[in-house]
Amino acid sequence: xxxxxxxxxxxxxxxxxxxxxxxxxxxxxxxxxxxxxxxxxxxxxxxxxxxxxxxxxxxxxxxxxxxxxxxxxxxxxxxxxxxxxxxxxxxxxxxxxxxxxxxxxxxxxxxxxxxxxxxxxxxxxxxxxxxxxxxxxxxxxxxxxxxxxxxxxxxxxxxxxxxxxxxxxxxxxxxxxxxxxxxxxxxxxxxxxxxxxxxxxxxxxxxxxxxxxxxxxxxxxxxxxxxxxxxxxxxxxxxxxx
Ligand SMILES: O=C(O)CCC(=O)C(=O)O
Ligand SMILES: [Fe+2]
Numbered sequence: 048x049x050x051x052x053x054x055x056x057x058x059x060x061x062x063x064x065x066x067x068x069x070x071x072x073x074x075x076x077x078x079x080x081x082x083x084x085x086x087x088x089x090x091x092x093x094x095x096x097x098x099x100x101x102x103x104x105x106x107x108x109x110x111x112x113x114x115x116x117x118x119x120x121x122x123x124x125x126x127x128x129x130x131x132x133x134x135x136x137x138x139x140x141x142x143x144x145x146x147x148x149x150x151x152x153x154x155x156x157x158x159x160x161x162x163x164x165x166x167x168x169x170x171x172x173x174x175x176x177x178x179x180x181x182x183x184x185x186x187x188x189x190x191x192x193x194x195x196x197x198x199x200x201x202x203x204x205x206x207x208x209x210x211x212x213x214x215x216x217x218x219x220x221x222x223x224x225x226x227x228x229x230x231x232x233x234x235x236x237x238x239x240x241x242x243x244x245x246x247x248x249x250x251x252x253x254x255x256x257x258x259x260x261x262x263x264x265x266x267x268x269x270x271x272x273x274x275x276x277x278x279x280x281x282x283x284x285x286x287x288x289x
């Protein structure tokens with residue numbers, strides 16, 4: 048007897064393939080526990096990354112961001128958001144190695160092409176959520192400096208946290224789609240994913256144009272979490288080579 052659609056989705060994707068989650072305007076690929084030795088990478092990044100407390104100005108008052116941050120990137124590939132200008136650091140050795148691994152998955156190289164022919168990531172924003180009080184509010188990663196045709200790859204280490212998404216505009220009323228095994232559909236088409244240690248989540252275009260995301264506080268969580276979002280920033284004063 049043939050398995051039903053529901054049974055098939057509970058079996059999960061074939062080994063090495065991501066879970067796919069699609070809604071109108073949203074395309075996500077999720078590789079649970081993708082990175083081996085995620086706890087060792089967490090320890091390494093806690094030490095190696097120059098974590099900073101940045102500030103944001105809201106209604107004329109300065110507030111500390113509810114997390115520590117750092118940014119690394121290629122020369123000229125600076126990324127700023129909401130008036131927060133994270134100083135651009137050169138790639139550290141651990142973060143460079145993680146970039147290489149994520150690019151090898153998402154942009155497998157054609158051995159017949161020169162090694163610099165494939166596009167890749169030029170910037171990473173790193174967030175350190177010291178415990179469940181640290182969080183990030185609703186936003187989309189849609190700054191003009193980002194290449195809108197590139198995916199954003201988000202790698203999670205440390206404590207498992209809830210990641211929420213919601214449409215940027217109210218969707219037309221449609222029947223609520225059935226939840227997939229790793230997500231819960233909420234009101235107005237909002238979705239929640241649990242991002243655990245070593246998980247890789249890729250947000251493909253045009254997701255940032257139509258959806259926002261957030262990392263809500265989870266006050267009972269005592270452990271730290273690090274998230275790295277690899278992005279393709281267009282170098283200042285130039286356009287990306289294909
Ligand atoms: O911590 C996360 O999972 C989300 C990070 C994020 O959305 C960002 O850095 O823009
Ligand atoms: Fe984001």
